[in-house]
Amino acid sequence: MSDHEYTPNSKFGKWFNDRLPLLTLSNHLSDYPTPKNLNYWWTFGGILTFCLIAQIITGIILAMHYVAQADLAFESVEHIMRDVNYGWLIRYFHANGSSMFFLAVYIHIFRSLYYGSHKSPREVIWIIGMIIYFLMMMTAFMGYVLPWGQMSFWAATVITNLFSAVPFIGEGITNWLWGGFAVDSPTLTRFYALHYLFPFLILGLVILHIWALHIPGNNNPIGIDIKSPSKDTVPFHPYIVVKDLFALLIFLIIFAFFVFYSPNLLGHPDNYIEANPMVTPNHIVPEWYLLPFYAILRSIPDKLFGVIAMFASIFVLVILPWLDTSKVRSAIFRPLYKQFYWFLVADVLILGYVGAMPAEGLYLLVARVATAYYFIHFLIILPVLGQKEKTLEVPLSLTDPVLGGSTNDSLMSEQKKN
Amino acid sequence: MKNILKSILIVLIFSLNSNYSNGSESSHKLLSPSWSFKGFFGKFDRASLQRGYQVYTEVCAACHSMKYLSYRNLVETGGPEFSVEQGKIIASQFEVTDGPNNDGEMFTRPARLSDKFVGPYANEQAATAANGGAYPPDMSVLVKAREGGADYIYSILMGYEDAPEGVSLDDGVYYNKYMSGNKIKMAQPLMDGAVTYMDGTQATEMQMAEDVATFLTWAAEPHLEARHKMGFRAIVYLIIITILVYFSMKKLWSRIETKV
Numbered sequence: 082m083s084d085h086e087y088t089p090n091s092k093f094g095k096w097f098n099d100r101l102p103l104l105t106l107s108n109h110l111s112d113y114p115t116p117k118n119l120n121y122w123w124t125f126g127g128i129l130t131f132c133l134i135a136q137i138i139t140g141i142i143l144a145m146h147y148v149a150q151a152d153l154a155f156e157s158v159e160h161i162m163r164d165v166n167y168g169w170l171i172r173y174f175h176a177n178g179s180s181m182f183f184l185a186v187y188i189h190i191f192r193s194l195y196y197g198s199h200k201s202p203r204e205v206i207w208i209i210g211m212i213i214y215f216l217m218m219m220t221a222f223m224g225y226v227l228p229w230g231q232m233s234f235w236a237a238t239v240i241t242n243l244f245s246a247v248p249f250i251g252e253g254i255t256n257w258l259w260g261g262f263a264v265d266s267p268t269l270t271r272f273y274a275l276h277y278l279f280p281f282l283i284l285g286l287v288i289l290h291i292w293a294l295h296i297p298g299n300n301n302p303i304g305i306d307i308k309s310p311s312k313d314t315v316p317f318h319p320y321i322v323v324k325d326l327f328a329l330l331i332f333l334i335i336f337a338f339f340v341f342y343s344p345n346l347l348g349h350p351d352n353y354i355e356a357n358p359m360v361t362p363n364h365i366v367p368e369w370y371l372l373p374f375y376a377i378l379r380s381i382p383d384k385l386f387g388v389i390a391m392f393a394s395i396f397v398l399v400i401l402p403w404l405d406t407s408k409v410r411s412a413i414f415r416p417l418y419k420q421f422y423w424f425l426v427a428d429v430l431i432l433g434y435v436g437a438m439p440a441e442g443l444y445l446l447v448a449r450v451a452t453a454y455y456f457i458h459f460l461i462i463l464p465v466l467g468q469k470e471k472t473l474e475v476p477l478s479l480t481d482p483v484l485g486g487s488t489n490d491s492l493m494s495e496q497k498k499n
Numbered sequence: 500m501k502n503i504l505k506s507i508l509i510v511l512i513f514s515l516n517s518n519y520s521n522g523s524e525s526s527h528k529l530l531s532p533s534w535s536f537k538g539f540f541g542k543f544d545r546a547s548l549q550r551g552y553q554v555y556t557e558v559c560a561a562c563h564s565m566k567y568l569s570y571r572n573l574v575e576t577g578g579p580e581f582s583v584e585q586g587k588i589i590a591s592q593f594e595v596t597d598g599p600n601n602d603g604e605m606f607t608r609p610a611r612l613s614d615k616f617v618g619p620y621a622n623e624q625a626a627t628a629a630n631g632g633a634y635p636p637d638m639s640v641l642v643k644a645r646e647g648g649a650d651y652i653y654s655i656l657m658g659y660e661d662a663p664e665g666v667s668l669d670d671g672v673y674y675n676k677y678m679s680g681n682k683i684k685m686a687q688p689l690m691d692g693a694v695t696y697m698d699g700t701q702a703t704e705m706q707m708a709e710d711v712a713t714f715l716t717w718a719a720e721p722h723l724e725a726r727h728k729m730g731f732r733a734i735v736y737l738i739i740i741t742i743l744v745y746f747s748m749k750k751l752w753s754r755i756e757t758k759v
């Protein structure tokens with residue numbers, strides 16, 4: 082973006098920068114022109130970066146004390162909680178950190194959906210983001226298995242068993258995943274290895290995500306292209322940095338309430354019972370952030386098609402830039418899309434709710450309707466809406482938002498908020 | 500328009516259904532005494548913890564182990580805070596197997612502060628066999644392993660009743676208002692005067708239930724006091740720095756005509 086030539090001031094800086102242009106990079110990052118009308122929904126990128134780094138740091142410390150062996154895992158977690166200096170703090174930070182991470186990522190994703198950040202020319206940013214999201218879910222799932230409580234064990238059993246739905250080779254795949262004929266120590270050990278590896282893959286993808294972002298630059302609430310250079314942007318540092326920091330601090334206050342005052346609220350009590358293959362819990366439920374997908378999985382009566390539907394629900398997100406055919410990005414100028422957007426939000430919340438409930442009776446019916454609506458939204462409503470919807474007039478630049486005197490009150494107030 | 504109606508319908512079904520499920524909840528609402536360890540500044544009642552340990556060791560420990568605790572925990576800050584001397588005496592009342600010694604023999608010796616709590620049974624199978632097929636769960640993290648936590652423990656202890664008419668109980672099965680399914684294999688453990696408190700407190704059923712639930716909460720969460728203390732400081736610090744950053748941000752952004 083900042084295409085102007087950068088030359089370091091010091092002689093050494095120049096010498097070094099000619100050999101490895103790190104200073105050029107840092108100059109680019111701090112000067113990066115950012116739309117000045119970004120609202121607080123845009124601060125979650127920075128918050129997510131913080132979450133990832135915090136999870137990696139706390140995770141590495143936990144790894145120094147944790148033992149990934151079925152007979153010792155539960156005990157080693159109790160050792161961390163009781164005997165390791167501030168072990169309780171590190172573990173509660175890490176465990177609640179995953180929930181906060183997902184909270185932030187859901188806000189981040191739904192912000193994209195609202196303002197059309199997934200649309201051209203930002204499809205690659207979006208797809209990388211979806212891969213990150215998918216890896217996050219895998220990482221979180223495997224991390225949940227590590228304390229080797231009842232929910233750990235049975236969640237691992239349920240999820241790995243899904244692969245047995247694959248025709249012909251299903252059983253072979255599950256046995257291969259388990260490293261045996263049931264979830265046991267080998268499964269735990271490999272989950273641990275992968276749980277350690279994946280965050281670094283995510284980190285690499287985050288770098289690509291940001292790199293891809295810096296090619297077209299940020300989307301913004303109005304959703305229009307910003308010509309560069311322009312008076313519609315501010316340099317990333319200090320304007321956006323300080324704003325992100327402010328948002329992060331608010332986020333941390335909420336985070337701290339969980340860590341210090343309700344550290345187990347988001348967990349399941351059964352996970353403080355050591356894993357026991359002979360006793361099945363009454364209801365096996367994943368962590369809250371996976372519940373919508375769990376609901377989709379269980380809403381299909383056939384196991385194989387349930388698994389397909391679950392993966393398809395993520396895949397439709399990957400191809401979303403081509404399903405959402407509207408030329409207008411921001412929902413501000415798409416009155417109908419705005420309504421459907423909120424229906425989708427409600428639909429996903431409903432899916433999450435029924436995912437936590439037993440799959441029977443009315444719950445199952447609601448789950449089926451909500452699953453159907455989820456796919457209808459992406460596969461039918463969005464493509465049709467893009468063609469048919471009458472969008473509002475889009476301004477030409479951020480500084481003069483409305484052109485041609487078609488003053489729209491709701492539009493004006495939207496912009497004021499931003 | 501059809502889709503809008505459909506969504507409204509979904510929400511309607513959803514809200515009706517959630518009401519329905521709340522109404523049909525079969526289990527009783529848990530008893531909830533006012534615990535001293537709840538809230539921002541929640542701390543354990545030291546005397547209650549010490550009494551709770553007495554109830555645990557004289558009543559519960561006959562069947563329930565507590566394998567993740569060590570005797571030293573009893574003298575550490577934030578816990579019952581017995582004196583080191585008291586702790587040593589408590590530990591020495593238990594026998595542990597140690598060794599091998601220089602002759603290659605295992606031997607028993609009185610427990611030390613560094614030893615883990617000695618359990619009542621050699622293993623889980625022995626515990627299950629001795630209790631009519633129901634394994635008395637380890638109590639180290641029991642409070643965190645049950646929905647309702649300390650309230651649940653307290654309620655179970657206070658929930659023994661004569662079975663209502665029409666409920667038949669097998670031998671060795673008891674009726675408990677708060678147990679899921681109302682059937683429990685543990686006989687009522689606490690009767691008035693089951694222990695004689697050293698501090699002279701009247702050992703009523705309610706008093707003992709409260710004390711032992713407090714003790715078990717500490718056992719499951721030995722750093723609770725440190726956590727509350729640090730949490731308060733952390734949040735105050737965060738609020739102050741948030742305010743500072745807010746004003747810095749306002750100042751910086753005042754150069755730009757856009758509101759932040």
